[in-house]
Amino acid sequence: xxxxxxxxxxxxxxxxxxxxxxxxxxxxxxxxxxxxxxxxxxxxxxxxxxxxxxxxxxxxxxxxxxxxxxxxxxxxxxxxxxxxxxxxxxxxxxxxxxxxxxxxxxxxxxxxxxxxxxxxxxxxxxxxxxxxxxxxxxxxxxxxxxxxxxxxxxxxxxxxxxxxxxxxxxxxxxxxxxxxxxxxxxxxxxxxxxxxxxxxxxxxxxxxxxxxxxxxxxxxxxxxxxxxxxxxxxxxxxxxxxxxxxxxxxxxxxxxxxxxxxxxxxxxxxxxxxxxxxxxxxxxxxxxxxxxxxxxxxxxxxxxxxxxxxxxxxxxxxxxxxxxxxxxxxxxxxxxxxxxxxxxxxxxxxxxxxxxxxxxxxxxxxxxxxxxxxxxxxxxxxxxxxxxxxxxxxxxxxxxxxxxxxxxxxxxxxxxxxxxxxxxxxxxxxxxxxxxxxx
Amino acid sequence: xxxxxxxxxxxxxxxxxxxxxxxxxxxxxxxxxxxxxxxxxxxxxxxxxxxxxxxxxxxxxxxxxxxxxxxxxxxxxxxxxxxxxxxxxxxxxxxxxxxxxxxxxxxxxxxxxxxxxxxxxxxxxxxxxxxxxxxxxxxxxxxxxxxxxxxxxxxxxxxxxxxxxxxxxxxxxxxxxxxxxxxxxxxxxxxxxxxxxxxxxxxxxxxxxxxxxxxxxxxxxxxxxxxxxxxxxxxxxxxxxxxxxxxxxxxxxxxxxxxxxxxxxxxxxxxxxxxxxxxxxxxxxxxxxxxxxxxxxxxxxxxxxxxxxxxxxxxxxxxxxxxxxxxxxxxxxxxxxxxxxxxxxxxxxxxxxxxxxxxxxxxxxxxxxxxxxxxxxxxxxxxxxxxxxxxxxxxxxxxxxxxxxxxxxxxxxxxxxxxxxxxxxxxxxxxxxxxxxxxxxxxxxxxxxxxxxxxxxxxxxxxxxxxxxxxxxxxxxxxxxxxxxxxxxxxxxxxxxxxxxxxxxxxxxxxxxxxxxxxxxxxxxxxxxxx
Ligand SMILES: Nc1ncnc2c1ncn2[C@@H]1O[C@H](COP(=O)(O)OP(=O)(O)OP(=O)(O)O)[C@@H](O)[C@H]1O
Ligand SMILES: [Mg+2]
Numbered sequence: 001x002x003x004x005x006x007x008x009x010x011x012x013x014x015x016x017x018x019x020x021x022x023x024x025x026x027x028x029x030x031x032x033x034x035x036x037x038x039x040x041x042x043x044x045x046x047x048x049x050x051x052x053x054x055x056x057x058x059x060x061x062x063x064x065x066x067x068x069x070x071x072x073x074x075x076x077x078x079x080x081x082x083x084x085x086x087x088x089x090x091x092x093x094x095x096x097x098x099x100x101x102x103x104x105x106x107x108x109x110x111x112x113x114x115x116x117x118x119x120x121x122x123x124x125x126x127x128x129x130x131x132x133x134x135x136x137x138x139x140x141x142x143x144x145x146x147x148x149x150x151x152x153x154x155x156x157x158x159x160x161x162x163x164x165x166x167x168x169x170x171x172x173x174x175x176x177x178x179x180x181x182x183x184x185x186x187x188x189x190x191x192x193x194x195x196x197x198x199x200x201x202x203x204x205x206x207x208x209x210x211x212x213x214x215x216x217x218x219x220x221x222x223x224x225x226x227x228x229x230x231x232x233x234x235x236x237x238x239x240x241x242x243x244x245x246x247x248x249x250x251x252x253x254x255x256x257x258x259x260x261x262x263x264x265x266x267x268x269x270x271x272x273x274x275x276x277x278x279x280x281x282x283x284x285x286x287x288x289x290x291x292x293x294x295x296x297x298x299x300x301x302x303x304x305x306x307x308x309x310x311x312x313x314x315x316x317x318x319x320x321x322x323x324x325x326x327x328x329x330x331x332x333x334x335x336x337x338x339x340x341x342x343x344x345x346x347x348x349x350x351x352x353x354x355x356x357x358x359x360x361x362x363x364x365x366x367x368x369x370x371x372x373x374x375x376x377x378x379x380x381x382x383x384x385x386x387x388x389x390x391x392x393x394x395x396x397x398x399x400x401x402x403x404x405x406x407x408x409x410x411x412x413x414x415x416x417x418x419x420x421x422x423x424x425x426x427x428x429x430x431x432x433x434x435x436x437x438x439x
Numbered sequence: 440x441x442x443x444x445x446x447x448x449x450x451x452x453x454x455x456x457x458x459x460x461x462x463x464x465x466x467x468x469x470x471x472x473x474x475x476x477x478x479x480x481x482x483x484x485x486x487x488x489x490x491x492x493x494x495x496x497x498x499x500x501x502x503x504x505x506x507x508x509x510x511x512x513x514x515x516x517x518x519x520x521x522x523x524x525x526x527x528x529x530x531x532x533x534x535x536x537x538x539x540x541x542x543x544x545x546x547x548x549x550x551x552x553x554x555x556x557x558x559x560x561x562x563x564x565x566x567x568x569x570x571x572x573x574x575x576x577x578x579x580x581x582x583x584x585x586x587x588x589x590x591x592x593x594x595x596x597x598x599x600x601x602x603x604x605x606x607x608x609x610x611x612x613x614x615x616x617x618x619x620x621x622x623x624x625x626x627x628x629x630x631x632x633x634x635x636x637x638x639x640x641x642x643x644x645x646x647x648x649x650x651x652x653x654x655x656x657x658x659x660x661x662x663x664x665x666x667x668x669x670x671x672x673x674x675x676x677x678x679x680x681x682x683x684x685x686x687x688x689x690x691x692x693x694x695x696x697x698x699x700x701x702x703x704x705x706x707x708x709x710x711x712x713x714x715x716x717x718x719x720x721x722x723x724x725x726x727x728x729x730x731x732x733x734x735x736x737x738x739x740x741x742x743x744x745x746x747x748x749x750x751x752x753x754x755x756x757x758x759x760x761x762x763x764x765x766x767x768x769x770x771x772x773x774x775x776x777x778x779x780x781x782x783x784x785x786x787x788x789x790x791x792x793x794x795x796x797x798x799x800x801x802x803x804x805x806x807x808x809x810x811x812x813x814x815x816x817x818x819x820x821x822x823x824x825x826x827x828x829x830x831x832x833x834x835x836x837x838x839x840x841x842x843x844x845x846x847x848x849x850x851x852x853x854x855x856x857x858x859x860x861x862x863x864x865x866x867x868x869x870x871x872x873x874x875x876x877x878x879x880x881x882x883x884x885x886x887x888x889x890x891x892x893x894x895x896x897x898x899x900x901x902x903x904x905x906x907x908x909x910x911x912x913x914x915x916x917x918x919x920x921x922x923x924x925x926x927x928x929x930x931x932x933x934x935x936x937x938x939x940x941x942x943x944x945x946x947x948x949x950x951x952x953x954x955x956x957x958x959x960x961x962x963x964x965x966x967x968x969x970x
Contacts, residue, residue, distance in 0.1 A: 024702040304531075305540075315539075320510055
């Protein structure tokens with residue numbers, strides 16, 4: 001009784017049998033994205049040649065100095081038109097190279113994405129700053145971008161933690177706001193900004209606990225309860241802001257900035273050094289959060305169970321994982337992470353608490369999480385891209401760009417959507433997201 | 440470990456799914472549970488596994504009463520289960536799925552995926568299941584998922600093992616392997632509860648047989664009983680296990696597949712496949728799961744994309760048409776995995792019965808739908824296919840596995856068809872229902888429809904098919920004609936060899952000279968030889 005059992009799973013390459021090889025369809029999404037960017041640069045170039053007087057003699061001045069450094073690159077100017085032409089040629093070449101690679105069924109390497117992104121941004125900056133008396137402050141542009149991204153990144157990490165376990169966290173906005181409030185008040189009362197960093201996650205975790213309680217114990221629709229919690233936190237903080245905090249601002253709502261910690265050596269790296277390594281402890285905590293979460297989610301027991309609970313809770317239940325317990329803890333943890341992010345608005349930026357301070361960042365964080373495919377690093381990139389485009393709009397607004405301000409305000413959204421459509425592709429939410437688990 | 444259930448009662452609303460059920464499983468005993476679809480077998484096992492709270496009764500392990508608050512408790516008490524509807528996370532790899540809940544981990548809870556992989560390899564090697572630990576669950580055909588589910592249960596070293604229809608989509612060879620494993624576990628003292636609708640398996644391995652009907656134990660049967668006796672005990676009437684059919688009368692209409700290739704990434708999973716099914720005949724595709732049958736069936740309906748080749752139905756090209764256009768062209772399609780592709784589990788039974796016709800007359804007109812007609816249709820169909828249910832407006836997830844399968848069959852076989860494609864059509868059905876479904880399939884054929892059956896069940900293939908095509912590694916390695924049946928024609932041995940990749944002529948020769956070795960599987964199934 002030795003009937004053979006055949007070792008085959010789908011797609012096992014077989015012995016070579018006759019018949020022409022058939023190859024699959026090629027997706028040209030990435031070269032098309034490159035080509036669109038190259039085309040945009042080209043159009044801008046041609047438009048400028050026709051439209052502006054004396055373009056050939058214009059120059060663009062860049063500045064990289066930012067605080068004290070051992071050595072600084074002095075401001076330098078480049079001939080605007082020539083630079084844009086060179087960068088446009090680079091973009092076109094990249095598009096062609098990308099096309100050739102894809103046609104030969106090879107994937108475009110990461111450096112090509114980076115070259116394309118840099119070339120486009122530089123071309124845009126050169127074009128925008130052409131013939132202006134003001135300089136393009138490269139380093140402070142990046143530093144501002146990071147600052148705008150910090151709450152988004154914390155918020156997106158919170159979203160990842162909750163949604164990977166199957167709970168939709170619309171309350172990120174409220175958690176950020178409550179974290180900002182708690183950090184400001186505790187820091188001010190005790191004149192200790194670092195204690196604010198302890199109060200903020202507790203406040204955020206509290207909002208998370210409420211969300212989990214209603215979502216798990218009462219199975220209230222998670223989107224609705226999230227919206228209600230946002231409104232609740234907004235009302236509560238606004239009430240205290242206009243009564244208690246306004247009456248005695250010096251006790252309750254004094255500014256308590258966190259000190260900047262400069263990392264020796266690393267902060268001396270030109271351009272990126274001061275941006276990344278001359279920061280408060282909160283920003284360093286953010287780096288740690290992203291890295292740890294990325295590792296834990298995909299490499300740890302906690303991550304495996306969290307993902308199982310968010311994808312197929314019944315399967316998790318059958319191997320003895322407590323689905324609802326896991327969801328409650330993850331939601332509280334997520335709330336705490338968002339709360340910590342909220343502290344950036346107050347102690348992290350050295351500001352007092354202000355009404356509606358979170359200003360929709362929680363929702364953008366949610367978008368960043370989705371665009372990042374529910375992955376910590378993906379969400380990080382999406383949030384950074386968003387912060388960068390937003391600050392680009394701000395900087396261009398102040399130096400006066402050829403673009404109308406309304407269009408500049410749209411910039412972050414347009415760039416983010418374009419990058420996602422062009423480079424990210426299809427995203428898929430955790431399968432059991434938003435569905436209460438009952439036996 | 441000794442297991443005893445005393446007076447277990449479980450109700451769902453007005454329905455009594457388990458009515459004071461008593462069951463004793465001695466240490467090292469293989470206890471088969473038989474019963475028609477909806478009898479309450481899975482419910483009883485879910486109670487035992489802690490997934491359902493019983494409304495009454497007691498569970499005893501080693502004569503000590505235990506209560507389970509959830510499956511976690513049952514698992515800790517040493518109970519393992521292979522669920523009828525797989526409990527696998529689609530986006531996990533095989534190794535992750537097997538590790539889940541019992542993860543080998545280092546400091547900080549960091550997973551030792553290498554150890555998880557080794558575990559899968561070790562078990563699959565020991566038991567002759569060949570499964571790639573890094574494959575994604577969602578990309579595996581159901582037969583392979585079934586193996587993963589079994590590996591998962593075996594990796595836990597359970598002292599009481601519940602197997603709820605573990606062989607529903609296994610090939611005969613794999614079933615033999617599983618039966619051997621069960622024997623080994625039995626020798627090691629594991630108690631096994633084995634649920635199946637395949638009576639030859641029961642006779643081959645069971646020490647005791649308990650028959651359940653409509654939630655009650657109706658008696659014990661001895662493993663020496665004949666299949667016919669067991670069948671009538673299960674369904675309460677006599678069942679014909681053979682399919683009556685006249686020789687095929689072929690018509691001009693046909694499904695023609697030529698030079699079809701389907702890719703998964705860059706590997707061909709269906710590789711230059713060509714065949715024709717004429718109106719009025721049944722072509723069965725046999726083969727070990729994972730050899731391209733799934734993709735072949737799906738590409739005919741349009742769920743998968745073809746990279747090259749053509750599929751014509753009555754002379755019209757199907758490639759390029761949308762799934763809806765193909766359905767409207769008269770394709771009936773029974774997917775291999777009913778729970779993911781066959782039904783929308785949160786929809787009612789009535790709605791599931793019109794999934795493909797909900798927007799056409801008589802169920803809808805313009806923007807309005809007629810729920811009364813949908814309900815009326817559901818009453819008629821569920822009567823006809825003998826679906827055991829409480830209310831047609833209940834979500835389909837409340838049906839037993841076999842009854843859900845009947846809903847899919849009822850939907851796909853109740854409109855005028857120009858082609859029927861059915862994968863594992865009788866997966867999980869009891870013998871009475873199989874008899875009915877086989878009759879319906881033959882009737883569809885006699886009506887002049889081309890019928891394509893994909894099945895790993897050789898008995899079913901031999902009973903239904905007019906011609907059999909064997910797929911191996913994405914290719915059709917031979918098509919045999921049932922009319923030539925006999926020593927030189929198709930029999931289990933020849934097909935078994937072809938499924939292992941032996942070309943037709945060699946297979947016929949080898950089968951003739953090595954009859955004795957290959958007949959082992961049958962001997963085993965007849966209970967004569969339990970090595
Ligand atoms: N969650 C549920 N809610 C309501 N009714 C249910 C539920 N689960 C099962 N039932 C009903 O209980 C009865 C027994 O179902 P069960 O799944 O135990 O049958 P089974 O014997 O395993 O059948 P099969 O052979 O088809 O798998 C069926 O009538 C089914 O409709
Ligand atoms: Mg069942």
